[in-house]
Amino acid sequence: MKLPEYVTHEEVRRVCKELRIRDWTKLKKPQVSLKEAKIILSHVNTENMKTSLEDFKAGLEVELEHGTMFKPFNVTNNHPILTGKIVMAHFMETLDYYKRLEIAEVEGDLMKAVVSKNMEKIQKYYKKLTKAKIELGRAEAGQLTK
Secondary structure (H helix, E strand, O other), X not given: OOOOOOOOXXXXXXXXXXXXXXXXXXXXXXXXXXXXXXXXXHHHOOOOOOOOHHHHHHHHHHHHHHOOOOHHHOOOOOOHHHHHHHHHHHHHHOOOHHHHHHHHHHHHHHHHHHHOOOHHHHHHHHHHHHHHHHHHHHHHHHHXXX
């Protein structure tokens, strides 16, 4: 079944221009500047959630996977506001959503390295997993002390 293009490139360009950010239809990598994240956050944080700009930026970079990064699964065409709303929806679940996601993804990479018996990758991913768990622990501790 062929689906229509719900969000056109023209619409994404129009919104980027209105937000005064670069044209996200031309993104080659899922990289967002802090300035862009701040602008988008100011438009999508309608619940005034207390989220860090760095976490929001990281979320935007992850959620760009719903855009042109994976063409067969493109639903947003990298629309910055729609991408930002996806991030905020996940923050409604938990403000440390992307820290938890990082752990899950690294655990998957670690498992692949173990299965392939690649000791170099096992060490690399185990170190990365340890750092990600420390970051999550800090975020959880911060939530408990508020």
